[in-house]
Amino acid sequence: MTRDQDSTAPSTSYEDSYKMVDKDFLDVSSPSRKRAESEVSRYYDAQEPTAAPDSEFVPDVGSLSLDSNATANANGNANGPASIASESYRSAAGSLTSPPLQRRDSDRGRGRELPRKSSLSMSAAPIPFQHHHRKGSSGSVPRIYSAAAAPTIRQQPAPESTSVAAEHLVNSTPPFSSPSITETVRPGTNGRTRSMSRPRSLSYIKSMEPELPDFMVSAPAKVIMYGEHAVVHGKAAIAAALSLRSFLHVHHLPRDNRTVSLHFADIKLNHTWDIDSLPWDFFSTPAKKRLHFDAITSLDADLLEALSPFLAPITNKYRSAATAFLYTYLCLGSKHSPAAVFTLRSTIPIGAGLGSSASVTVCLSAALHLQSGMLVRPSAKLFEEECARQLKRINDWAFVGEMCIHGNPSGVDNTVATGGKAVLFRRGDYSKPPEVKRLEHFPELPLMLINTNQSRRTAELVSAVHGLRNSHPTTCGLMLDAIDNVTAEAMMLLDNKHFRPDDSHLTRLGELVRINHGLLVSLGVSHPKLERVRQIVDGSGIGWTKLTGAGGGGCAFSVLRPLCGPADEAKKVKVEETLAEEGMVTYDSTLGGDGVGVLWPSMAGKPDERYHITREMFLAAEGNEGVEALVGVTSLGTGRLGWGFWREWLPEEA
Numbered sequence: 028m029t030r031d032q033d034s035t036a037p038s039t040s041y042e043d044s045y046k047m048v049d050k051d052f053l054d055v056s057s058p059s060r061k062r063a064e065s066e067v068s069r070y071y072d073a074q075e076p077t078a079a080p081d082s083e084f085v086p087d088v089g090s091l092s093l094d095s096n097a098t099a100n101a102n103g104n105a106n107g108p109a110s111i112a113s114e115s116y117r118s119a120a121g122s123l124t125s126p127p128l129q130r131r132d133s134d135r136g137r138g139r140e141l142p143r144k145s146s147l148s149m150s151a152a153p154i155p156f157q158h159h160h161r162k163g164s165s166g167s168v169p170r171i172y173s174a175a176a177a178p179t180i181r182q183q184p185a186p187e188s189t190s191v192a193a194e195h196l197v198n199s200t201p202p203f204s205s206p207s208i209t210e211t212v213r214p215g216t217n218g219r220t221r222s223m224s225r226p227r228s229l230s231y232i233k234s235m236e237p238e239l240p241d242f243m244v245s246a247p248a249k250v251i252m253y254g255e256h257a258v259v260h261g262k263a264a265i266a267a268a269l270s271l272r273s274f275l276h277v278h279h280l281p282r283d284n285r286t287v288s289l290h291f292a293d294i295k296l297n298h299t300w301d302i303d304s305l306p307w308d309f310f311s312t313p314a315k316k317r318l319h320f321d322a323i324t325s326l327d328a329d330l331l332e333a334l335s336p337f338l339a340p341i342t343n344k345y346r347s348a349a350t351a352f353l354y355t356y357l358c359l360g361s362k363h364s365p366a367a368v369f370t371l372r373s374t375i376p377i378g379a380g381l382g383s384s385a386s387v388t389v390c391l392s393a394a395l396h397l398q399s400g401m402l403v404r405p406s407a408k409l410f411e412e413e414c415a416r417q418l419k420r421i422n423d424w425a426f427v428g429e430m431c432i433h434g435n436p437s438g439v440d441n442t443v444a445t446g447g448k449a450v451l452f453r454r455g456d457y458s459k460p461p462e463v464k465r466l467e468h469f470p471e472l473p474l475m476l477i478n479t480n481q482s483r484r485t486a487e488l489v490s491a492v493h494g495l496r497n498s499h500p501t502t503c504g505l506m507l508d509a510i511d512n513v514t515a516e517a518m519m520l521l522d523n524k525h526f527r528p529d530d531s532h533l534t535r536l537g538e539l540v541r542i543n544h545g546l547l548v549s550l551g552v553s554h555p556k557l558e559r560v561r562q563i564v565d566g567s568g569i570g571w572t573k574l575t576g577a578g579g580g581g582c583a584f585s586v587l588r589p590l591c592g593p594a595d596e597a598k599k600v601k602v603e604e605t606l607a608e609e610g611m612v613t614y615d616s617t618l619g620g621d622g623v624g625v626l627w628p629s630m631a632g633k634p635d636e637r638y639h640i641t642r643e644m645f646l647a648a649e650g651n652e653g654v655e656a657l658v659g660v661t662s663l664g665t666g667r668l669g670w671g672f673w674r675e676w677l678p679e680e681a
């Protein structure tokens with residue numbers, strides 16, 4: 028612990044206090060539940076604009092002022108523009124106990140028409156991530172995004188009066204909406220608002236408010252540098268976080284709504300469950316109940332069976348992602364869990380060896396913990412030990428999600444996606460926590476990442492290696508030991524503060540990359556396309572290549588030799604062109620970035636330009652660049668206003 032601690036603090040253990048919160052939180056009238064609710068109220072109060080003297084809009088006590096543009100989305104839930112209605116509605120709610128609200132400062136100028144056909148532009152962070160796609164649908168020139176890049180919001184059908192709606196998207200709107208209210212909306216004579224003098228009871232109004240604000244979480248992809256597959260068999264692996272990320276938006280619905288929806292936009296998986304009909308009772312029987320701080324090392328077949336009728340209607344080939352969600356949701360939630368829509372988008376190629384599944388399950392675990400009040404959000408006041416505990420809890424439950432998706436994971440992917448940076452990971456005994464050592468001196472390596480675009484499934488490859496090991500235990504055992512040696516040697520170089528990527532150290536690392544790949548070929552997890560990448564890159568003499576992740580297709584990376592002059596540059600360009608001609612995508616990306624982060628509430632932008640990221644904006648953001656720019660998270664440590672990261676080992680930025 029590096030910071031001063033209050034020695035007079037009560038000595039209740041951390042886990043005990045969580046047990047108390049856990050039990051307490053299920054009770055809607057409990058202090059912890061009330062605290063969470065009052066946090067929401069405080070948030071909304073902070074958003075409430077001050078009264079302006081020249082009011083032209085004065086709602087009656089108990090009346091609702093609703094915006095004519097409030098529109099319901101496809102699910103029947105009003106979002107985005109509809110939150111304008113919510114804001115007015117909050118004003119009305121406030122007026123029950125205080126003098127009638129006057130027209131507000133923030134209403135001024137809303138009549139100003141914004142151009143209907145324009146993409147919204149807002150201040151954007153630099154996007155150092157470069158994506159080279161020399162052939163294929165997106166053209167032949169590598170695209171490099173600069174600090175000036177503005178997020179692009181895909182064109183939505185313009186609402187009747189764009190002026191109010193669009194401005195609200197950019198200015199801060201409270202991150203909630205009230206579907207039922209919008210059903211009663213009628214346009215006012217000025218095309219904007221109309222007050223309705225239907226009195227509403229306080230309990231009715233409360234039932235329309237969500238319990239929590241909308242928020243977002245995000246987790247990175249990873250690259251395994253050495254030791255994949257061997258790590259499943261108890262050997263060590265070295266892996267680092269990659270600047271590609273998944274983003275999960277959690278939109279809370281009014282209290283009278285009792286549904287939970289999952290929208291995995293990239294895989295077109297969209298499903299809604301009725302919260303009250305889920306098998307809560309079975310999940311909370313003493314024999315089955317799992318607590319937030321339990322480290323689960325295997326899935327419970329009975330719980331999975333109890334979920335199967337709820338998963339049966341999902342025919343999507345990625346159904347396992349929904350299993351991961353529902354299993355974790357029922358373990359971590361309660362029958363009082365708030366109604367919400369979980370919307371996920373990711374910039375990570377799916378099933379390509381970069382840990383897309385772990386990144387998704389880390390987001391789900393973090394979001395469900397946050398939603399149930401079981402995590403302390405990152406802040407400068409959080410002791411390192413507490414940070415580490417939050418990360419452990421997220422990681423343990425992300426591992427549960429990983430088990431749902433690919434059966435027998437080592438846990439390295441979710442560990443890196445949770446903690447970020449670079450780690451040496453080993454899990455000898457599955458009933459115990461893994462050994463994780465952070466690489467404090469992980470160097471900036473000249474890497475090229477190549478996606479063969481050959482699809483494959485991690486679960487199948489992991490089980491193929493198990494099969495080979497069963498039929499050739501001695502030989503396979505020796506190969507796994509050899510991989511372990513490679514990792515140990517690489518570790519000495521990568522965790523060495525004297526490492527210099529411009530001398531013989533790099534050559535040694537490169538040779539270890541090549542040896543590791545050869546061993547993976549022997550284990551049967553390469554693919555002709557991966558071998559073709561090696562032929563093109565290593566054959567040109569610019570670096571050393573190995574598959575990364577489960578293999579069988581997916582991605583490879585090359586450690587590049589230092590480029591000495593134009594001839595080397597030309598060789599690299601030629602390699603990239605050849606790879607693109609053969610349908611592969613190359614990325615220049617950074618390694619060793621942050622792990623899981625949270626944006627609570629889902630407001631982004633600089634302090635004077637804050638905007639609420641609505642679910643609609645998130646879904647409408649165009650491509651990976653649009654998503655990154657909208658949420659304000661990029662691979663370097665800039666442009667992340669509002670986001671918090673639990674950083675147990677990075678005290679300088681706490």
Ligand SMILES: Nc1ncnc2c1ncn2[C@@H]1O[C@H](COP(=O)(O)OP(=O)(O)O)[C@@H](O)[C@H]1O
Binds near residue numbers: 387484
């Ligand atoms: N963007 C995404 N949205 C929803 N689920 C995803 C997404 N990306 C990955 N997944 C889940 O992860 C699985 C792929 O995991 P896996 O085969 O381990 O590949 P990877 O190497 O990318 O982790 C998918 O089948 C799906 O269940």
Ligand SMILES: C[C@@](O)(CCOP(=O)(O)O)CC(=O)O
Binds near residue numbers: 256257380381577
């Ligand atoms: C093959 C393995 O070592 C890594 C799999 O990585 P990915 O799912 O392909 O990103 C499996 C594991 O560690 O769980």
